[in-house]
Amino acid sequence: MEPQQREPLPKSGRKTILQGNEACARAAVYAGCRFFAGYPITPSTEIIEVMSSEMVNAGGTFIQMEDEIASACAIVGARWGGKRSMTATSGPGFTLMQETIGFAAVTETPVVIVNVQRGGPSTGQPTMSSQQDIYQVRYGSHGDYEMIALAPSSVQEMYDFTIRAFELSEKFRTPVVLLADEIVGHMREKVIVYDGERQIRGGHRNYVVSPQDDFFTGSNSLVEGQFHDDMGRRIGHLADKSGSFLASLESKIQNHIDEISDVDTFFMEDADIAILAYGSVARPALQAVRSAKGIREEAGAKGRFVGNLRKVLPWKKPDVNPYSHLNVGMIKVNSVWPFPDKEIQRLAKNCKYVFVPEMNVGKYVREVDRCLKHSKVISLRKLGGDLHTPTEILAAIAKEVEQHE
Amino acid sequence: MRLNVRFAGAGGQGVILSSVLLAKAYGLGEDMNISQTQSYGPEARGGACKAEVVISDEYIDYMKVDDVDVFIAYNQTGYDKYCSDLETKDMVLINSTLVTTNNPDHYHIPGTKIAEEMGKPQVVNMVMLGALTKLLPRLHYDKVMDAIWEDFPASLAVSNMEAFDKGYRFMEEQLLQKQSAS
Structure with a gap:
């Protein structure tokens, strides 16, 4: 296999001790996230807590929404308006976000969703860990779509994979899930962090089914949850065009699996x-x-x-x-x-x-x-x-x- | 070297905070590898609470404590829950104001009493951390002090550092007494 083509992380970093969730939030700021909407839920609350102050420092926007459905919708909308965006939640909230995750997949909106897993189903075990959402993250929304999910196992990986999640989501114009769990989220370890802001390049046109040049410019863009052509116009009633749209949505991930897989x-x-x-x-x-x-x-x-x-x-x-x-x-x-x-x-x-x-x-x-x-x-x-x-x-x-x- | 430290007590006693400060002192001050984990119930106060710190000069693969070396009990419930795991070689510190045990090998620190005498019962965790610092290998007094200073706003740091010092001095005296007795 060819070596993975990645922008290397900078050589100079600061050594510090962070909790997994804190590391995730700081990585998001470094990766250029300037819009965060979320609803606090154990064990992901620290991400929201850190983001609420970091967004102010970085000149971004933080909103505590009324629930997780609204949080997911807000970050999708913020990305259309041009801000790199993220939300964080745990199993029960992630379930509520599923509709919007499918919507982000079909509208090809690059967003990052952090799921710090806890025991379920339902309220389950708020303070205990699990890996039960491994299928929900892949198949949670209805319809056929591809999902990129990264699973960190140390605080450093929590930091690095958050950055990587932003890079992958921008490149392939797709939602990416950081699938952490309570243990990684709450663990404290030594971690190397970077100051400033990372340059993340947007996707090449080839990676995107409907490039829509005005996509990140706000209200003028035509964004459509129904299957659409390269200009955002509806094609859901046309079987042949819809078929190839869906196939391209799949192949833009599957054809680049060597590049994504780690x-x-x-x-x-x-x-x-x-x-x-x-x-x-x-x-x-x-x-x-x-x-x-x-x-x-x-x-x-x-x-x-x-x-x-x-x-x-x-x-x-x-x-x-x-x-x-x-x-x-x-x-x-x-x-x-x-x-x-x-x-x-x-x-x-x-x-x-x-x-x-x-x-x-x-x-x-x-x-x-x-x-x-x-x-x-x-x-x-x-x-x-x-x-x-x-x-x-x-x-x-x-x-x-x-x-x- | 791999050192497994376990703290147990009630939620609200500062169990997790003391473990975090220990981790920071070892990790940043002494430049060791550390891994700090915790488990607690959904309550904000009360309920069993456990925190673990693994310290090593090597990579830490398994980040939880599998074989306890040092155990610190803040209350009776915490002590009872984990004392069965202990071996005779392990170092055990108890908050003797709240924990009763007749094991003479344990280090008895009247943490709550010292803290209450200072008029700040909430600094019990710093007293215990002070006593612990005296006993642990390759850990310096000033590194833990630095960690406390950086973790608290200045107004609170002073009383916490004072409590830490009291715990440290208490253990120092205990050790001297033990030495002269033997």
Whole structure:
């Protein structure tokens, strides 16, 4: 695969300690977000709190709306008027936003929506974590549309992925969801932040189905929720044109999946067992892999906690431990949607087993199972809002492997 | 080095704030890697509250505490809930005004009493943080002071720093007494 073409982050940054939610808000300001509308909900409230003061400092607009439906509508409208915009919520609010997310997808409005997941359904567990919205984020609105969703697993990733969410949404003129969870949102870690404002380029005409040159200029633009042509005129009653409109809406994402997909791997070269994880569960999963290998965490950490650690780290003689017979590696999916089929097939082609730990009833695992024909895909689900522990993951893997051999 | 610190108490006692200040002192002051997490109920005050800080000079993969090294109990409920996880090697600090236990290996700090004597019962968390700072490795008094100074508006910082100092001095004295006794 070609290396991902991205604008690198600036070399100089400031080291500080932030909560995941605070990092997200600051990243949004850095990415040029100048309109924020939201309705406070645990566990995403800190984003709204920080935004309420940051928007004033940055000369932007902050509105606390009457509910999440209005918040989502407000940010779509603000983007039409030319301001880069974002909202933040949790599961119950995200459900209310679904209609507008579909509307943003069909009108090709670039907005960023942050969903800091909590336990559900309904009010559920306001202060506990989950990954239950993994399907809602993809299929929540009606009709056929593509969705880009990024799942951070550290505070630095919360910062970096927020910037990336703005970049992707502008480039592909589409709503992008930052799919965080309570643990990442409320965790505090060291993070490198940048001052000033990042230059984000808008999409090339090729990425957009109906470019409408006056789209970001406010009231003169013709914006249409019905399927429309390149000038914004209705074509919903024309089957052939509507068909190709919908197909283009899909292909503008699917044809650029290599550019969008972001997958990190750890110790996968000769692994025959893979753990595939996303979001905060990736952290205990990585610890599990390292302790099975008897490798200590790398010293002298700099920046984002992920990276090509194996290149830096000399392979030590593995300590003997109860799990050292397991030849495990890890696949960490950062861009959970669109599902990076080819990339995962390539990475896991030699894996006999693929384990998918998740804080839900086992949802993403179905997607992985569909994609990997030659591996045994096993769900390691955990309900109730607590994170898996590394030992839990290893014990489950050892038990499963033992059963089959 | 990986140090797992757990705070437990009631919502409103400043449990999370003291863990955040510890994280900032270690992370920015001492340039270690830190990860601070918390869990609490939906109530603003009352209800069980837990905060955890992992400190390491290496990457922190698993950001929660799996094996406690240091445990600080602000009230009886918090102590009872987590004392079963403790091993004899672990360092335990209790707010002895509110926690009763007959374990002689624990460090007893009358946090609430010291804070009330200052006329500010809300600074109990700073007293406990002061005592904790004295006991923890590779953590300096002034780094925590810096963290407190930066976290509070100036009007509140002074009383909090004073409480922190009181806790630190209290533990210093305790250690001296222990030394001369043995």
